[in-house]
Amino acid sequence: MPAVSSRLPVFPWDKLEPYKATAAAHPDGIVDLSVGTPVDPVPELIRKALVAAADSPGYPTVWGTPALRDALVSWVERRLGAANVAHTNVLPVVGSKELVAWLPTQLGLGAGDRIAYPRLAYPTYEVGARLCGATPVVYDDPTELDPAGLRLLWLNSPSNPTGRVLDKDELTRIVAWAREHDVLVLSDECYLELGWEAEPVSVLHPDVCGGSYTGVVAVHSLSKRSNLAGYRAAFVAGDADVLGELLKIRKHGGMMTPAPVQAATVAALGDDTHVTEQRARYAARRTALRTALESHGFRIEHSEASLYLWATRDEPCWDTVAYLAGLGILVAPGDFYGEAGERFVRVAFTATDERVEAAVKRLG
Numbered sequence: 001m002p003a004v005s006s007r008l009p010v011f012p013w014d015k016l017e018p019y020k021a022t023a024a025a026h027p028d029g030i031v032d033l034s035v036g037t038p039v040d041p042v043p044e045l046i047r048k049a050l051v052a053a054a055d056s057p058g059y060p061t062v063w064g065t066p067a068l069r070d071a072l073v074s075w076v077e078r079r080l081g082a083a084n085v086a087h088t089n090v091l092p093v094v095g096s097k098e099l100v101a102w103l104p105t106q107l108g109l110g111a112g113d114r115i116a117y118p119r120l121a122y123p124t125y126e127v128g129a130r131l132c133g134a135t136p137v138v139y140d141d142p143t144e145l146d147p148a149g150l151r152l153l154w155l156n157s158p159s160n161p162t163g164r165v166l167d168k169d170e171l172t173r174i175v176a177w178a179r180e181h182d183v184l185v186l187s188d189e190c191y192l193e194l195g196w197e198a199e200p201v202s203v204l205h206p207d208v209c210g211g212s213y214t215g216v217v218a219v220h221s222l223s224k225r226s227n228l229a230g231y232r233a234a235f236v237a238g239d240a241d242v243l244g245e246l247l248k249i250r251k252h253g254g255m256m257t258p259a260p261v262q263a264a265t266v267a268a269l270g271d272d273t274h275v276t277e278q279r280a281r282y283a284a285r286r287t288a289l290r291t292a293l294e295s296h297g298f299r300i301e302h303s304e305a306s307l308y309l310w311a312t313r314d315e316p317c318w319d320t321v322a323y324l325a326g327l328g329i330l331v332a333p334g335d336f337y338g339e340a341g342e343r344f345v346r347v348a349f350t351a352t353d354e355r356v357e358a359a360v361k362r363l364g
């Protein structure tokens, strides 16, 4: 059998291991600002909901309980400003990485189809294209792409890794272009709740999509907003025809969110207090790290939203990775996200206050 994995890039994080070992040798221990995994506790009301649903002997459904669909609909209307959202406009998924990687396959895309994503991007968009045999294409401005054979357009605002936000006008222009050329827009909005110097807007906002969800799907995740990366809780919202097709395929594939996680998601989406509290933690860490990096001679670009600082010392990224590993600080090299990132590093501010303070001291 031909190895499917041979179509895929080398799993990038393996390349960071030697630098991790260097950073871990620091006498005060490693400060790991590389992967960006949440470290703060799962809010109590979410844990309680999970535990209350622990006695779930039966199979869950792919579409989720009616209570989950209600929660998704009301969050999308309340938080994204979307109007007239029905159950047919929402679908839970088992973490958004799973969706990003497998959506092109589930939609039947393959050889001859083109899938576009930002020049600097979360690597799984490319993985999803390669898994189904489609051709991956990068863009600076999607409206400059040749639409021939282009089936899927990934947007990611706020962006991983740059933290850049697309404003309402840009989103509106892109959605109009994609509709004109019959290209499905998948907007990965998993950092939408994490705007600092910008207020990220969803493609589902009526000013962007004109109140119709035709050809647009937003991807949302609870991993970052609610510290639920370990639960695998995410969902898509938008075009009912696309979601209906995905539902059919995912039913056959058994892609079900576990019942206790569905219950936890309902609790998480009904509460904004824990999101505000978590934002405050990240805001303080972001300010501390940004100030320390800038005083240390780094330049920060974009980074107006998301959980990352996109930083450079105007040198190859692996030199910066090695330099910071020598200080016991591990960051992600920019070239993990595309060649255009080869002189940047991505600094996540997802470490504990104590670890962030240690990094600040080392940079001081």
Ligand SMILES: Cc1ncc(COP(=O)(O)O)c(C=O)c1O
Pocket (backbone or CB within 6 Å): 036, 095, 096, 097, 098, 100, 122, 156, 159, 160, 188, 190, 220, 221, 222, 223, 229, 233, 234
């Ligand atoms: C842009 C982007 N999309 C999707 C994901 C996947 O998140 P999850 O699978 O935890 O929902 C991540 C994770 O870092 C991300 O940065």
